[in-house]
Amino acid sequence: MPKVVKKLISKDFKLYLDCKTILIMSCDKKILITGESGFIGSHLINFFVSKYSNYEIHGLDSLTYASNRDYNKTIENCENYFFHKIDICNREDIISLFKQHRFTDVIHLAAESHVDNSIDNPLLFAQTNIIGTLNLLHAFKEFSKGRFHHISTDEVYGDLDVGDLAFHEESPYKPSSPYSASKASSDHFVRAYNDTYDLPTLISNCSNNYGSFQHPEKLIPLFINNIINNKPLPIYGNGQNVRDWLYVEDHARAIDTIFHNGKIGETYNVGGFNEWKNIDLVNLLITKMIFKGIYI
Numbered sequence: 001m002p003k004v005v006k007k008l009i010s011k012d013f014k015l016y017l018d019c020k021t022i023l024i025m026s027c028d029k030k031i032l033i034t035g036e037s038g039f040i041g042s043h044l045i046n047f048f049v050s051k052y053s054n055y056e057i058h059g060l061d062s063l064t065y066a067s068n069r070d071y072n073k074t075i076e077n078c079e080n081y082f083f084h085k086i087d088i089c090n091r092e093d094i095i096s097l098f099k100q101h102r103f104t105d106v107i108h109l110a111a112e113s114h115v116d117n118s119i120d121n122p123l124l125f126a127q128t129n130i131i132g133t134l135n136l137l138h139a140f141k142e143f144s145k146g147r148f149h150h151i152s153t154d155e156v157y158g159d160l161d162v163g164d165l166a167f168h169e170e171s172p173y174k175p176s177s178p179y180s181a182s183k184a185s186s187d188h189f190v191r192a193y194n195d196t197y198d199l200p201t202l203i204s205n206c207s208n209n210y211g212s213f214q215h216p217e218k219l220i221p222l223f224i225n226n227i228i229n230n231k232p233l234p235i236y237g238n239g240q241n242v243r244d245w246l247y248v249e250d251h252a253r254a255i256d257t258i259f260h261n262g263k264i265g266e267t268y269n270v271g272g273f274n275e276w277k278n279i280d281l282v283n284l285l286i287t288k289m290i291f292k293g294i295y296i
């Protein structure tokens, strides 16, 4: 908050409120970030709230098991931050939120994101990742004029084997799980809204993220916990599958760049140039934990 507004708090609270209203009315952008209480969303919203004091930033999340409001404790008292507990599958709630706040832009991360869960419950993934995205696109088309940035995954391109070249933006879609199929479908809808309604959309497809605040069901935290607790390490197949790993704060910076400078209608792949066979990654984790004395 600018110093001049801070000074007014102690002098005259009403005047301060007026100043806050003016500040918010004159904000450069009013951005909705969906999935803000999840792993990547929480890093992104923390980054945006602290970097862009001239933007009004609204976080949306339905607070599923994958979320954690603690991640955003550091920003909860920031003047430019607002939270909405809303399910993106509830079309009426989404429409009335957009009607009320007239967001200029959307960065869309809310999703069911765990591949194993998608095998048990594909319909939930179709509902959240496809219908939820459509609800947002529809509301954005009616009420917003800025950019709709859809965060997707490189899993829409399928799997990499040892020796395969990295995926690129023109790689054919070949999703292999209900999760990646639902994300692929949402990507197609975003492109269709760009083509059909001229909606200013952007898509970024990133590789596997790692870093703090990741849910313990995901590969790296799961393996670390299992190593600590001497439990088996569930590696798919013979561990030869290759994944690229991207540090979550680097991803947040990439989203910032793409959101602000990306070309409308484009797709951007984001990776860490950091490919590991699953088996090598597990061995690396074990070695590091032995070295740090966490695992003997």
Ligand SMILES: NC(=O)c1ccc[n+]([C@@H]2O[C@H](COP(=O)([O-])OP(=O)(O)OC[C@H]3O[C@@H](n4cnc5c(N)ncnc54)[C@H](O)[C@@H]3O)[C@@H](O)[C@H]2O)c1
Pocket: 034, 035, 036, 037, 038, 039, 040, 041, 060, 061, 062, 063, 064, 065, 066, 067, 068, 086, 087, 088, 089, 108, 109, 110, 111, 112, 113, 114, 128, 132, 151, 152, 153, 154, 183, 205, 206, 207, 208, 209, 210, 215
């Ligand atoms: N984590 C990765 O490695 C990775 C890689 C590539 C792409 N992505 C994509 O990035 C996005 C964020 O991933 P993440 O790892 O932070 O996921 P996450 O599971 O940690 O967080 C998802 C968030 O979305 C919320 N959410 C789920 N359903 C919702 C609904 N119906 N309405 C409102 N909110 C809902 C959850 O409560 C949660 O806070 C997802 O779209 C995912 O597909 C993630």
